[in-house]
Amino acid sequence: MRFATIDHERLAAELLGVSVGELRARALAGSLELPQGYDAAARRLERGEPLQYVVGRAAFRRLQLKIGPGAFIPRPETEVVAGAAIDALMAWPEGRRLAVDLGAGAGPIAAALATEVPGARVVAVERAWAAAGQARDNLEPLGVAVVNADVGAAVAAGGPLAGLVGRVAVVAANPPYLRPDAELGPGVAEHEPPAALFGGGEDGLAAPLAFLAAAARLLRPGGTAVMEHDPSQSAALRRHAQAEGLFEDARTGRDLAGRERYLLATRTAGAGRSGRGAVESPGC
Ligand SMILES: C[S@@+](CC[C@H](N)C(=O)[O-])C[C@H]1O[C@@H](n2cnc3c(N)ncnc32)[C@H](O)[C@@H]1O
Structure with a gap:
């Protein structure tokens, strides 16, 4: 049996729950039977829908997450960002491993923190209703609370995360950060939510800076913000992070x-605008 494209082959393997190698072995042995639903799924793929939406799953680090239209598809580069957040959280004693994932999408970073850091307490914040629903499916079985809110509103006085202000060890985020003129991969513009992609403003930094301000409110002194960005935004984000002494x-x-x-930034002591002082270290 021959597949029209490598994506058709991957689709068949995903639907059967086997590796592409196993699929090829079955095809060579003449024992390959296409799974039920293959034709309809192949038609969605041929219309340009991403493979992850068609099969309803996306791999992220050690996990398989449920994913569908309305939520950003987790990317491989975010696995490294999640790894940095995991390392930062592991540096704190078990009783203090409180983490917040801002703009959680379907929940990959929060899920990685919850499953890879012993004793972690994780809260995920997501504004888009459809993505928050998928985050609940993925995260609530792992004990992660999902808050369907804007990050700024969530950390404001009276917001759902107001009780966590100044108490969080690690804030992790993969905000929307693309510039308006960014080149998108195949199927992205047609199928993934624009609000998950474009950061706002000419430089794409409006959302990242709003997320950074929310992270500064949530973090305890010595806590760490880990935030994904476009490679062109690194110097600007380092500068913004340090500009006000936060x-x-x-x-x-x-x-x-x-x-x-990604940006890795340590919260200074004191919540004030000039706020430099003694920094509590994770080991204390
Ligand atoms: C690039 S996606 C990342 C999703 C997920 N963290 C991941 O890595 O797969 C950014 C996410 O942030 C959410 N988002 C954008 N602006 C937000 C805001 N102001 N408050 C809360 N969530 C927001 C989007 O809906 C989207 O799900």
């Missing part, structure tokens, strides 16, 4: 391709 030690981490991919 963060110190702002650094940039790279993805597996060596591109500058």
